[in-house]
Amino acid sequence: MKFGIFFELSxxxxxxxxxxxxxxxxxxxxxRLADELGFSTAWAVEHHFLEEYSHCSxxxxxxxACAMQTRNIRVGHxxxxxxxxxxxxxxxxxxxxxxDLLSGGxxxxxxxxxxxxxxxxxxxxxxxxxxxxxxxxxxxIPKMWTEARYAHDGVCFSMPERAVLPKPLQRxxxxxxxxxxxxxTELDAAERGIGALxxxxxxxxxxxxRTREYHRRVQLCDPVGDAVNDRVATLNQLFCHEDIxxxxxxxxxLVNAFGLANAHLLFTREAYPTRAxxxxxxxxxxxxxxxxxxxxxxxxxxxxxxxxxxDPERIIAIIKQWESIGIDEINFFLNAxxxxxxxxxxxxxxxxxxxxxPHFADQAPAKSAPAPVSA
Amino acid sequence: xxxxxxxxAGVDVEALLPPALHPTLxxxxxxxxxxxxxSPWGTFNLCMLRLSCRSGARxxxxxxxxxxxxxxxxxxxxxxxGFHVSEAQVSLDxxxxxxxVRVHEGGRTTLAARAVAPxxxxxxxxxxxxxxxxxxxxxxxxxxxxxxxxxxxxxERYRPVIQDYDAAAWGDGAIRPDYPVTAFGASADIxxxxxxxxxxxxxxxxxxxxxxxxxxxxxxxxD
Numbered sequence: 001m002k003f004g005i006f007f008e009l010s011x012x013x014x015x016x017x018x019x020x021x022x023x024x025x026x027x028x029x030x031x032r033l034a035d036e037l038g039f040s041t042a043w044a045v046e047h048h049f050l051e052e053y054s055h056c057s058x059x060x061x062x063x064x065a066c067a068m069q070t071r072n073i074r075v076g077h078x079x080x081x082x083x084x085x086x087x088x089x090x091x092x093x094x095x096x097x098x099x100d101l102l103s104g105g106x107x108x109x110x111x112x113x114x115x116x117x118x119x120x121x122x123x124x125x126x127x128x129x130x131x132x133x134x135x136x137x138x139x140x141i142p143k144m145w146t147e148a149r150y151a152h153d154g155v156c157f158s159m160p161e162r163a164v165l166p167k168p169l170q171r172x173x174x175x176x177x178x179x180x181x182x183x184x185t186e187l188d189a190a191e192r193g194i195g196a197l198x199x200x201x202x203x204x205x206x207x208x209x210r211t212r213e214y215h216r217r218v219q220l221c222d223p224v225g226d227a228v229n230d231r232v233a234t235l236n237q238l239f240c241h242e243d244i245x246x247x248x249x250x251x252x253x254l255v256n257a258f259g260l261a262n263a264h265l266l267f268t269r270e271a272y273p274t275r276a277x278x279x280x281x282x283x284x285x286x287x288x289x290x291x292x293x294x295x296x297x298x299x300x301x302x303x304x305x306x307x308x309x310x311d312p313e314r315i316i317a318i319i320k321q322w323e324s325i326g327i328d329e330i331n332f333f334l335n336a337x338x339x340x341x342x343x344x345x346x347x348x349x350x351x352x353x354x355x356x357x358p359h360f361a362d363q364a365p366a367k368s369a370p371a372p373v374s375a
Numbered sequence: 376x377x378x379x380x381x382x383x384a385g386v387d388v389e390a391l392l393p394p395a396l397h398p399t400l401x402x403x404x405x406x407x408x409x410x411x412x413x414s415p416w417g418t419f420n421l422c423m424l425r426l427s428c429r430s431g432a433r434x435x436x437x438x439x440x441x442x443x444x445x446x447x448x449x450x451x452x453x454x455x456x457g458f459h460v461s462e463a464q465v466s467l468d469x470x471x472x473x474x475x476v477r478v479h480e481g482g483r484t485t486l487a488a489r490a491v492a493p494x495x496x497x498x499x500x501x502x503x504x505x506x507x508x509x510x511x512x513x514x515x516x517x518x519x520x521x522x523x524x525x526x527x528x529x530x531e532r533y534r535p536v537i538q539d540y541d542a543a544a545w546g547d548g549a550i551r552p553d554y555p556v557t558a559f560g561a562s563a564d565i566x567x568x569x570x571x572x573x574x575x576x577x578x579x580x581x582x583x584x585x586x587x588x589x590x591x592x593x594x595x596x597x598d
Contacts, residue, residue, distance in 0.1 A: 051400055118400055121382070121554070263432035266399040270427070270434055271380065272557045273500045273532050296572060297430035297520065298584030 001323050001360040003352075004041035004331040005034050006078060006235060009056035010261055012337045020055055026342045028065060030334055033346055035070035037353035041108055042066050043078030043197075043331055048086070048119045052337065053261045060095045067103035075103050078197060078331075079110030079179045082137035083130050084156050085123040086114070089137050093144040093164050100168035107168065110177040110197050111138050117271035127274045132156065138176065138192060142225035145173040172226035177233070182278040186214045186232075193223030197331075198234040203305040207234060208325035215326060231328040236308050238332035239340065240352040244311045250340050250348075251309030258336035308332060312355035319360065377467055377474045377560045378407040379488050379535040381552035383426075391549065393576040395518060395583055396428040396437055396507065403427040404550055405436065406486060406537075408476045409565070410467035411448075419445035420465035422478050422486065424545050425506055430518075431580030438508035438521070440546040442478055456570060457510025457519050474533065474560050485544035490533030490558035498527035501561060509576060520572040526564040533558040 011023050031042045044062050047054035056062060063075040080092050100107040113130035114120055120127050133156040140157075144150045144164040151161035168174050177195040180186045189196040196214050198207070211232050218230045237258070239251035269277045306322060308315045308330070322330060334345050381404050388398040408422045421443045425436035442463035443449045452458035464479040472493060478486040506521040535558035542548045575583035 049400070117556070121401075121556070260432055263434075264397060264399065264429050266401070266403070266427065269502055270399075270504075271403060273496055273502065273530070273559050275497065275500050296584060296586065297433045297435070297574060297580035298572070298582070298586075 001319065001327070002040035002329040003357065003360075004043055004074075004076065004233070004329060005030060005039055006043045006045075006331040006333055007056060007062075008045050008047070008054040008258075008333070008336070009062070010053055010258070010337045011055045013052060015051070015055075023055065023338060024062065026335070026338070026345075027062070028069060029342065030345060030349065031066045031073065032069050033349055035073040037349060038357060039073055039349075039353075040329065041074040041076045041331070042070075043076035043108070043110070045078050045199075046081050046112070047116075049122050050116065050118060050265060053265060060099055064099055064102055067099065067106060072106075074106040074108050075099065076108035076177075077110045078108075078199070079112035079177065081114045081119075082111050082134040083113060083120075083123070083125050084133060085125045086119075089140050089157055090144065090159065090162075090164055092137065093141045094166075096141075096174065097145060097164075097166050097168040100170055100174050101166060105169035105174075107170065107174040108177060109141075109174040110179060111194075112179040115181055115267055115277065117266045117268045120268060121271075127268050127272055128276050129156070131276055134178075135188075138178070138194065139224045142173050142176065146226055175227065175229040175231075176225055177229065177231075180210075183210070184278065186210045187217055190214045190217035191221055193218060193221035193225065193228040193230070195229040195231040195233065198232070200235070202234070204321060204325060207306075207322075207327070211326040232326060233329035233331055234322065234327050236306065236322075236330050236332050238308045238315075238334055238348060238352060239344075240308070240310070240312060240315055240348045240356065242311055242351070244314065247310045247314075250344060251307065253339045254333065254336050255307065255309070257339045258333060261337060308352075312351065315352065315356050316359050319356065323360070376407065376409045376563060376565075377469070377476055377490055377533075377558065378405055379476070379490065379537060379552075379558045380405045380556035381535065381537070382554035382556060383550060384553040386549050391426060391439070391547065392428055392437055393509065393518065395574055395576050395578055395580060396430055396435065399427040399429065399434075401554075403556060404552060406476070406488065408465065408467045411565075414448060416448035416451045417445060419443055419448035420467055421448070421460070422463075422465050422476065423506075424550065426550075428507075430507060430520075430574060431584070433580070434504045435520075436504055436506040438506050439550065442480065456508075456521055456567070457512060457517075458508060458521065459510070469560060474558075480544060483541065483544075484539050485541040486537070487539035488535065488537045488558075490560060491536055492534045493531040493560070494533075496530040496532050496559070498530045498561065498563075500532075501527055501530050501559060507574065512573070516576055518574040518576050519570055520574070522568040522571065524566040524568060525561075526566075527561040528564075529562045531560045533560060 044059040113134040177197040178189045179199045181200045186196045241247035382401045423441040424439045441460045443460040444465045449460040466477045468475045474490040476488045503525045507518045510519045571588045573585045
């Protein structure tokens with residue numbers, strides 16, 4: 001079991017430059033501490049226009065700063081949006097390769113297709129096409145990294161033969177992931193031999209079913225790259241404190257702040273009827289025309305099942321349960337909208353590292369890319 | 376039914392929504408027209424202007440204005456749901472390759488919209504959300520949650536084209552369609568459910584929600 005930290009970089013109003021800088025500075029301090037404590041990876045999302053929820057629109061810059069201030073922790077795109085209106089695939093390959101070089105081969109390369117109408121419409125993206133462009137990106141980019149020269153004649157982009165430079169440091173290339181929100185995306189990951197980077201909260205039973213199916217299918221994959229990444233990561237919240245009531249107080253604040261900010265996103269399916277997006281959101285229940293959402297608006301966000309909030313003993317028990325269903329990595333939100341004071345976030349990380357991490361023997365800084373396909 | 380969705384731009388959202396509701400970003404305006412051939416009040420055509428928002432953590436639509444061509448049905452909606460409607464000529468015409476909605480009030484067209492370039496969808500691809508509207512009740516002004524169970528049997532997605540729109544007539548000159556999002560059409564059975572939740576208009580839903588009925592009963596079926 002590996003433990004990572006995951007950043008949306010949410011910013012409370014008012015959006016003063018000083019507030020945005022504080023969020024970035026706090027995040028960098030958390031990454032430096034995570035590096036010292038033995039967390040495996042620092043992940044950063046790519047989002048655009050999502051006021052309050054995420055001001056992390058240039059993750060490659062943030063992750064470069066993370067890499068320059070640390071020695072061991074890996075840096076993860078969680079994830080690059082693979083639609084050409086937002087990111088041309090050549091630029092994605094180039095930027096990722098530079099980040100891998102600068103970090104000394106510590107890049108984890110996550111891919112995604114965006115899930116909000118706010119972002120897709122902002123870049124004039126047709127929601128029906130994002131799965132197709134994502135698929136084209138994840139097949140092309142590893143070839144840009146591994147082939148001396150590359151040419152492409154595709155649907156969402158074409159290019160004459162060129163040398164895409166530089167090449168990443170890791171061989172054959174950085175581990176590839178796809179963010180998994182909608183049910184079924186884990187199968188897309190398995191079929192292509194890339195890791196399933198969970199970014200939606202799911203209970204134990206649902207996660208176990210999806211993880212089992214992923215591991216079964218990835219054995220039969222037709223890999224898009226020269227290496228298979230067969231890991232499953234899930235997303236969680238972390239607040240660790242000796243006093244379980246104190247942990248619940250701050251942890252629930254984190255869950256509520258994140259949940260409320262998330263609930264205010266305008267997910268694609270809410271605005272635009274399409275079968276390309278199966279879920280209403282990454283926290284909301286999948287509502288359909290036949291099962292209308294009529295819940296009590298007075299009910300707030302609930303503590304998701306399996307949250308790593310509590311004293312060390314409780315968190316150890318929870319993580320062992322995640323481990324038992326085949327999860328390889330857990331990535332933690334440490335804060336949301338800065339509702340937890342920075343000093344408490346850092347103390348929570350230290351306590352987790354001292355009391356929880358030792359119970360998971362293989363927890364250590366990740367060392368290398370996954371095995372080549374031929375191995 | 377046919378619905379046209381547009382993004383709004385440059386609007387003062389705080390002036391368009393009560394304090395209890397929070398806007399989506401971007402704020403969407405939706406013109407939803409029901410053409411109802413059978414109901415407890417007979418045939419009617421209803422057109423509603425609603426804004427996308429959140430009540431607490433729930434996706435909702437806030438009703439800004441509704442017009443109807445059968446005031447008996449309007450009275451039924453008012454009596455059962457505190458739903459305020461104005462009288463107008465409302466028409467919804469669905470053709471093979473388009474759908475058209477027209478609203479005439481006071482001798483002039485206040486909405487003329489065409490849904491073009493149809494693409495078939497599965498009815499399950501559509502999302503329907505509860506709406507909220509303001510109502511004067513004995514206990515004071517409240518937001519009423521308007522729940523309708525919708526069983527869609529056929530659905531199409533269209534490109535929306537608003538040809539004529541009188542922003543002032545729709546109650547607020549600030550609501551002007553800016554960026555087209557989508558349109559959809561559907562044939563459906565609609566069951567209006569009894570009011571279950573009332574919310575204070577100036578308080579967050581987490582603390583300002585009152586449950587007034589346990590579960591739907593005696594629904595009014597229309598289609």
